Amino acid sequence: MVYPSIRDWLFSVKTFAAAMIALYIGLALELPRPYWAMATVYIVSNPFVGATRSKALYRALGTMxxxxxxxxxxxxxVESPYLFSVIVALWTGTLLYLAVSDRTARSYVFMLAAYTMPIIALPSVTSPGGVFDLAISRTEEILLGIVCASIVGSSLFPSRLAPTIIERTDAWFRDAAFYATETLSGRIAGSAISGARQRIASTINGLELLLSQLAYDHTRPDILTRAHELRGRMQLLLPMMSALADPLIALYNSGRQTWPEGLEALLNDVIKWFNAPLPAASGGYHPDPEANALRERIAAMxxxxxxxxxxxxALLSxxxxRMKQVIDLWQDCRSLRIIITREEGSWRPRFRHWRLGGTERFFDRGIMLFSTVSAGAAVIIACSLWIGSGWADGASAVTLAAIACCFFAALDEPAPMVFKFFVATAIAVVAAGIYLFAVLPHVHDFPMLVILFAGPFILVGTLIPRPQFNMVTVLVAVNTATFISIQDAYSADFLIFLNSNLAGLAGLLYAYLWTRATRPFGAELAASRLLRSSWADVVLTxxxxxxEDPRNLAARMLDRLMQLIPRLAATDDHRHPSIESFRDLRIAFNALDLRRLTGRLGGEAPAAIDQVLEDVREYFEWCIDQRVRQPVPERLMSSIDAAVARVTAQGLANAGAPGPTAQTSARRLREALHALVGLRLSLFPATLITPTPPEPEAAA
Structure with missing residues (x-):
């Protein structure tokens, strides 16, 4: 068991202090529900100042x-209850859709607005004239908690978010170095490398939210820009290492007696460089002479x-x-890491490519729409049950059902998390009952209340910073504070307490059963949809x-791949391993490269390349129609071999021609050859088939 660290205890004490200050001010100002200010502190507090500030700002905006x-x-x-139920559901579903469409901290605005409206509106149905006062008081109570959490978190031993991002990137560097070592050693499968692949993708996905919060951490704009550039390059490493692995394995399996001279030594030196520590601090530009030496050796070979x-x-070339591209990319990552960590130095990008610079993200709009419609339908049915039963406290059931459906709408399988919500709320009900009927009757002043709250709340607060306990502990703290319903004078009725809290538990149980019935698909459905969407983009390329913008298309495909990798692990579906998904991405990238080059090559090569692209398009359309990956037809191999032969024949015909035009043509032909070889290796993996060398003369 890992005990709470000093940082965990410090965070818990700070949060408890802010909660008690908010509760005291709320009581002093005679707010109707001062306990909401206390609960809000636990909702918005985060171990890091930037995250607390962003969450506080967006919660305030969402609440208003x-x-x-x-x-x-x-x-x-209000006079048309069923129509009003539909309006509440439409509001919740619409704002929830906006929330899941934004993967930055800004999504919290829409999430809060989605379920704050029913929190205020549903209890007001019986007394609509008081809805304005309820909205004002609820906003005041929440803003009070936000202000207290922000001031205490920023002034007492503030903890910056930047070091955590650096820790995450350090973990990524370790996993990436291991992944590169295994790949350059000819190993692309196995539990160890698969685990590293999952961790790399998870780190990249998690950084998106953290970087959106970094702007609230007093981070310099140039450092924030460099952090986004680093994440963009981190995304590219996995597919680029995968693209390098196939020709290396093909060389291993080619049947030749010896490797090309110097290749084994080069690979060993690249592995050493990947695992080398970052250089010592120095001002200005950070050169890397070892990387330059590796590039010179690559050019010579x-x-x-x-x-x-x-x-x-052709394989060796x-x-x-691709090895040079990987070295350029890794050097950029190292340089950016130095700048971000030490907040000094300049940067000259080594890796320059059309794939960089895109900002588009991939969203599965169908799944998102289904999730939000499901949440809205849950609200409508819950309201209908409440209206039909005439349960006076039924508004609490509908409200908590709406909150649960909103909280976990973005998950592939929300039911298990909704059940945890139910368990945490049940624990909070018991804790609140003990406090309300056994402890609070003996409390006569605020200092005694603070002392009696301190032990349990501080202990629970130490678990909030831990991801595996975060949701449950926050819910226990928030719901306990809410269910106790502290006022300026003690007043408790067991039947009222039991009825209102049973309504909340009933709403959560309903939400669990609803999500279990309407969303039982899990990661498998999401993975299959992501896979078919990636095939559709291959067809497009x-x-x-x-x-319109190849960079945005590349960014969308990369983003989708980072979403797909964890889901492929969750499905245990060996028919669609992540290695095949990398190959799909590389097929798309190679197709884009070929499209860019065909208009500039001249001769007979463009026609042969166009035939290859046509065959690739037809194959992936076939996969989409059948909804499952199909065997690659042999005629596609033949068309690629024919195109390779024509490109190499054209290169031989132009060899030795003087002038810059001839050099440019030779470079383009080599790039086209690389893209065709990459296509062949991706469609017909080298571990399965070693192709016959193409004969350029046959294409003449």
Whole structure:
């Protein structure tokens, strides 16, 4: 068992102090529900100042937006309860859709607005004239808690978010170095490398939210920009290492007696460089002479144009070209890591490519719409049950059901988390009952109340910073504070307490059963939809349709891959391993490279390349139609081999021609050859098939 650290205890004490200050001020100001100020402190508090500030700001905005909606919508529709239920559901579903469409901290505004409106509106149905006062008082109580949490968190031993981001990137560097070591050693499968792949993707996904909070951490704008650039390059490492692995394994399996001279030593030195520590601090630009030396060795080993007619030399050229890209990318990551950590130094990017710079993210709009419609339907049915039963406290059931459905709408399988919500709320009901009927009758002043609250709340607070306990402990703290319902004078009725809290538990149980019935699919459905969507983008890249911004298309495909990798692990579906998903991405990237080059090559090569792209498009359309990956047809291999032969033949014909135009043409032909070899290795993995060397003369 790992006991709470000093930092955990410090966070818990600070949060408890802020909660007690908020409760004291709320009682002094005679707010109707001062306990909401106390509960809000536990909702918005975070171990890091930047996260607390962003959450506080967005909670305030979301609360005001939801409260305003309640004030506007309750009076006109309160006389039509079923219509009002539909309006509440539409509001909740719409704002929830906006929330899940934003993966930054800003999504909290829409999430809060989604369920704050029913929190205020539903209890006001019986007395619509008081909805304005309820909205104002609820907003005041929540803003009081937000202010107290922000001031205490920022002034007492503030903890910055930047060191945590650095810790996450350090973990990524360790996993990436291990992944590179295994790949360059010819190993692309196994539990260890699969685990590293999952951790790398999870780190990249988690950084998106953290970086959106970093702006509230007094971080310099240039450092924030560098952090986003680092994450963009971190995304590229996995597919680029995967692209390097295939030609290396093909060289391993080619049947030749010896490796190309110097290749094994080069690989060993690249592995050492990947695992080398960062250089010592120095001002200005951070050169990397070892990386420069590796690039010079790669350039010296590149086969001459005449040698590319053999398959082994085409593989070697492809491997060396991709190895240089990986070295450029890794050097950029190291340089950015130095700048972010030490907040000094300049940066000259080594890796420059059309794939960088896109900002588009992938969202499965179908799943998102289904999730939000499901949440809205849950609200409508819950309201109908409440109206039909005439249960006076039924509003609490509907409210907690709406909150539970909103909280976990973005999950592939929300039911288990809703059940944890139910368990945490049940624990809070018991704790609140003990306090309300056994402890508080003996409390006669505020200092005694603080002393009696201190032990349990501080102990629970030490678990909040831990991800595995965060949700349950926050819910226990928030619900306990809410259910006790502290006022300026002691007043407790066991039947009222039991009825209102049983209503909340009934609402959560209903939400659990509802999500279990309507969303039983889990990660498998999400993975299959992501996979088919990736095939659709491969079809787009291989077609003749116009692509408005290839960089945004690349960014969308990368983002989808980072979402797909963890889900493939969750499905235990060996038919669609993440290695195949990497190959799909590489097929799309190679197709885009070929589309970019065909108009500039001249000769007979463009027609052969167009036939390859047409065959790729037809194959992936077939996969989409069948909704499952199909065997790659042999004719696609033949069309790729024919295109390789034509490109190499054209390169041989142009070899030795003087002038910059000839050099440019030779470079483009080599790039086209690399893309074709990459396509062949992705569609027909080298571990399964070793192709026959193409004969350029046959294409003449």
């Amino acid at each position: 937006l939801g409260a305003s909606a309640a004030v506007l919508l309750v009076p006109p529709f 590149q086969p001459l144009p005449a040698a590319l007619a053999t398959w082994d030399n 492809n491997a060396l070209w 291989a077609s003749t349709r116009t692509i």
